[in-house]
Amino acid sequence: MAVETLHGLDALELAARRGERSRAARAWAAVWPKLAAVGIAVAFWQVVVWTGWKPEYALPPPLAVFGRLAQELGRSQVWEGLAITGRRAAIGYAAALALGLVLGLAVARFRLLRTAIGSMITALQTMPSIAWFPLAILLFQLSEQAIFFVVVLGAAPSIANGVIAGVDYVPPLLLRAGRNLGARGVALYRHVIAPAALPSIVAGLKQGWAFAWRSLMAGELIIVGLGHTALGAQLTFAREFSDAEWLVATMIVILVVGVLVDAAFGAVDRAIRTRWGVVDPAQ
Amino acid sequence: MTTAVLPSSATVAAVALEGVTKVHGRGASAVLALDRLTLAVRPGEFVCLVGASGCGKSTLLSLVAGLDRPTAGRIDVGGGKTPALMFQDPALFPWLTVAGNVGLPLRLHRTPHAERRQRIAELLDSVHLGEFAKRRPHELSGGMRQRVALARTLALDTPVLLMDEPFGALDAMTRDLLHDELERLWQQRGLTVLFVTHNVREAARLADRIVLLSSRPGRVIYTTPVEIPRPRRIDAPEVAAIAAEITGRLRAEVSRHGR
Numbered sequence: 001m002a003v004e005t006l007h008g009l010d011a012l013e014l015a016a017r018r019g020e021r022s023r024a025a026r027a028w029a030a031v032w033p034k035l036a037a038v039g040i041a042v043a044f045w046q047v048v049v050w051t052g053w054k055p056e057y058a059l060p061p062p063l064a065v066f067g068r069l070a071q072e073l074g075r076s077q078v079w080e081g082l083a084i085t086g087r088r089a090a091i092g093y094a095a096a097l098a099l100g101l102v103l104g105l106a107v108a109r110f111r112l113l114r115t116a117i118g119s120m121i122t123a124l125q126t127m128p129s130i131a132w133f134p135l136a137i138l139l140f141q142l143s144e145q146a147i148f149f150v151v152v153l154g155a156a157p158s159i160a161n162g163v164i165a166g167v168d169y170v171p172p173l174l175l176r177a178g179r180n181l182g183a184r185g186v187a188l189y190r191h192v193i194a195p196a197a198l199p200s201i202v203a204g205l206k207q208g209w210a211f212a213w214r215s216l217m218a219g220e221l222i223i224v225g226l227g228h229t230a231l232g233a234q235l236t237f238a239r240e241f242s243d244a245e246w247l248v249a250t251m252i253v254i255l256v257v258g259v260l261v262d263a264a265f266g267a268v269d270r271a272i273r274t275r276w277g278v279v280d281p282a283q
Numbered sequence: 284m285t286t287a288v289l290p291s292s293a294t295v296a297a298v299a300l301e302g303v304t305k306v307h308g309r310g311a312s313a314v315l316a317l318d319r320l321t322l323a324v325r326p327g328e329f330v331c332l333v334g335a336s337g338c339g340k341s342t343l344l345s346l347v348a349g350l351d352r353p354t355a356g357r358i359d360v361g362g363g364k365t366p367a368l369m370f371q372d373p374a375l376f377p378w379l380t381v382a383g384n385v386g387l388p389l390r391l392h393r394t395p396h397a398e399r400r401q402r403i404a405e406l407l408d409s410v411h412l413g414e415f416a417k418r419r420p421h422e423l424s425g426g427m428r429q430r431v432a433l434a435r436t437l438a439l440d441t442p443v444l445l446m447d448e449p450f451g452a453l454d455a456m457t458r459d460l461l462h463d464e465l466e467r468l469w470q471q472r473g474l475t476v477l478f479v480t481h482n483v484r485e486a487a488r489l490a491d492r493i494v495l496l497s498s499r500p501g502r503v504i505y506t507t508p509v510e511i512p513r514p515r516r517i518d519a520p521e522v523a524a525i526a527a528e529i530t531g532r533l534r535a536e537v538s539r540h541g542r
Contacts, residue, residue, distance in 0.1 A: 002463045006411055009457060013424035177374035180348055180367065181439065182391035191387060195378040276377040277421020 060244045069249040077229050078253060085220065085231040086257075088144065092151030093212045100156040100208060104163025105189075118164070125157040129215035133222055147219035154215035155208040162204010166197025199272050206265040213258060295361055296323040297443050297475035298347060303356035305342050316342045318500035319356065326361060326442070329469060329476045331490035333483055333529060335537045339501030340479040344368060344445045347477065366443035366477075367436035371451045373428035375420040381407065381431050382416040388438045406434040409468060426457035430464070437468065444469075446478045450485065459517055462488055466513065483533065487525040488517040495529060497536055505532055 021029075042062050049061040056064075072078045107114050107121065132150045140146035170193050178192035194201075220232020231254055238247035273279045305317040316339040324330050332340050345351040346358055348368040360366055375384050382403050389399045407413045410430040420428055429449060436444060450458045466489065469476055480486055486493050487509055495505040507528070511521045 002460055003411060005456075006460050006464070009460070010411075010415075010424065010427055013427065014422070173370060173372055173374045174376065176345075176350055176368075177370070178376075179350060180365070181388040181435065183387075187391055191391065192376070195376065198378070272378075275419060277419055 057242060057244055060248060065245050065248045065252070068245040069252060072246070072249055077234070078250075081229040081231045081234050081250075082253070082257070084229060085216065088147060088151070088220075088230070089213060089216055092148045092216060093155060093209060095148065096152045096155035096208060096212055097159060097205070099152060100159025100204070101163060103156065104160035104204075105167070107160065108164045108167035114164075121157045121160050121164075124153065125161065125211075127153075129154040129211065130218045130222075132215075133219065136219075137223070142223045147216065147223055150219050151212050151215045155212035158208035158211050159201075159204045162201050162207065163197065165204070166200030167193055169200060170196040199269070199276075202265065202269055202272065206262070206269075209261055209265065210258075213261070217254060295326070296359070297326040297328070297361045298322075298324040298366070298477060299357075299359040299361075300343075300347070301357045301359075303343075303346065303353045303358060305339065305346060305351075306354045307342075315500040317346075317353075318502045320496075320502060322494060322503060324443075324475055324477055326475055327473050329489060329491045330478065331486035331493050332477065332479045332496060333481065333486050333493055333533065334496035334501065335481065335498050335533060338496040338498045340496065341447050343501065344447050344477065344479055347443075348445055360443060361475075362442060364441050364443075366445050367439040367441045368445045369432055369436050369447065369449045371448040373420070373425075373432035375428055375431055375435075377420055379420075380416065381412065381418050381420065381423070384420065384431055385434045385438055388435060392439075402438065406438055407431075409437070410434045410464065424457075426453050426461060429453065429461065433465070433468070437472070442473075443475045443477065446476065448480055449478075451480070451482070458485070462517065463514070465489070483526040483529040484517055484522060486529065487511075487522040488515055493525070493529060495532055495536070498540060504536060505529075 046062050049056070049059055053059070060068075103121070107118055129150050132153055133146070136146040136149045140149060174192055174196055175188070178188055183191050217232045217235075220230045221236050224230075224233040224236050231250060234250045235247060235254075238244070238250060270279070300320055300322045303317055303320045304315070307314045307316050320339075320343070322330075332343065334340055342351070345368075346353050347360065347366060349365045350368070376387065379387065385406050386399055386403045389402055394402065403416070404413065407416055410433055412427060412430055412434065415423065415427065415431075420431065423431065433449075450461050453461065462485070465476075468474070476489075478486075478489060490509050492506060492508050494503055495507075496502065497504045507525070509525055511519070511525070515522055
C-alpha cells in the first residue's frame, strides 16, 4: 500500500515537469535575433557611407567589402593567415590554460599564496595587453615568443580567476557530503570540487579566450614580418597599402572567428546548465 | 578517529560518546556547543536526538561522522568505520545522474565496475527508484531526491547511519511514507541509526529511544525508551502521548533561556 502511494506521488510530481519545444524551433529562436542584429549593423554602415562622411577609400561600402571578402576567400592568403594565427592562438591559449589552471588551483588551495598574489592576479587582468609589448620585445625581440608571452599574460589571469571563484563557491554541503562518502585529497578535487567549479571555470576560460585573441591580434599588428600573412599582419599591410576593402574584410574574418569560438563556449555552458537543471524552462 | 576497545563489562556500543565537549571559535567569541555529553547507542538501536535550536545536534553528528574533532572527550564508533551521514538537504551532485550519485561512494571505494552496476540497481530498487537511474537530480521531487540521498548513504554499507533532520523539508505525506521506508530499511539491514530531529512526533514514530538535549550548551537532559510496538502510525494515540511528554520537557528547557 505504502509503496503504491509512493509511486503515485512520484508520478504526480514528474507529470508537471514535461513539455519542450522542438530542436528546430529553439535553433531558429537563437539564430534570428543575431541575423537581425547583423542586418541592422550593415544597414547602418551603408547609411554612413551614403552620407559621404568619409571618402570611399577610407570607409568602403558593405557590398564592396563583402565582394572583396568572397574574392579573398577564394585565394590562399586568408586561409594561410587563418592557419598561422590559429596555430599561434592554439599554442598561446594552451599555455595560458595550463598556467591559469595550476595558478588558480594553487591560489585557491593555499591561503598564504592567496594573500600574497590573489589580488595581483586581478590587477594583471586589468593591465592592457598592448602595454606588455615593449617589455616583450625587449625580452624576446620581434619574435613569436614575444607574442606568446603577451598572450599568456593576457589570458592566464582570467582563467586562474575562474578557477579560484569556482573552487571558492563550491557549496560547503557538497564538500561535507563528498568527504563523508569517502572522497579525500585528490579524489575530493576530482569528484566534487572540479565538477562543482566547472561552470565558473568555463566562464574563466571564455574570458581568457577573449583576452588571448585580443593580445594575439595586437601582437600580430605590431610584430609583422614573421609570417607575412598572419591575420594581424594583413591588417597592417592593408593599412599601409591604403587597401580599405581588404582591411575591413580581414576584420570581418577576425570577428567571425571570435563569434564562432564564443558560440562553442556558449554551447559548453548551455550543456552544463542543462545537466544541472539551471535553465529556465520558459527560455 | 580512534577505535578504542570499550570495557568488556559493557555491551560493545555501536556509537559511544564519552564526555564530548565542543567549543566553536576561540577567545571571547568562543561558544560552548556541547558540554561533556555522554551517550551510548546499542548496535541495531534507533535513537532520536531531540532538542531546540542551539542544542548542538548537527555538531554532534559532524563529530561522530569524523567531519570535525571534539575539543575534549572520546567518540568511539563500533568497527571504526566512518558512519554514513545524511542531511536535511539531499546534497546530491547536480552533474551526476541518479545512478552516478548512488555509485559515487562505490567508485571512491574502488568497487569493480560490474559489481558497482549491480549494487546501484539494488540500492535504487530498495528506495523504489529503479526506473529513475538515468535522471538528473533536478528532474526529481524533493522526496525522491532524499530517497536518492538515502540510497547513496546506504551504498557506503556502514553499520551506523547518521541522519540530520533528513525529512525536515518534506511535506507531511511524503514524510510519512519515508518514515515507513526508513523503518523497513533499518530493520532489513540491521542498521544502527542516530537521527536528529526537532519534530517530536517524528521521534516518537521512529525511535527505540528518545534523547532530549538541552540548548546552549548541548547536554543530555532526559532519555526515554519508546516501547510502542512496530509498525507504528504517526497519528496513533500512543505516539501522540510520548510526543506530548517530550514537547512539555522541551518547552520547559526552552523557557529556561527566556528568564
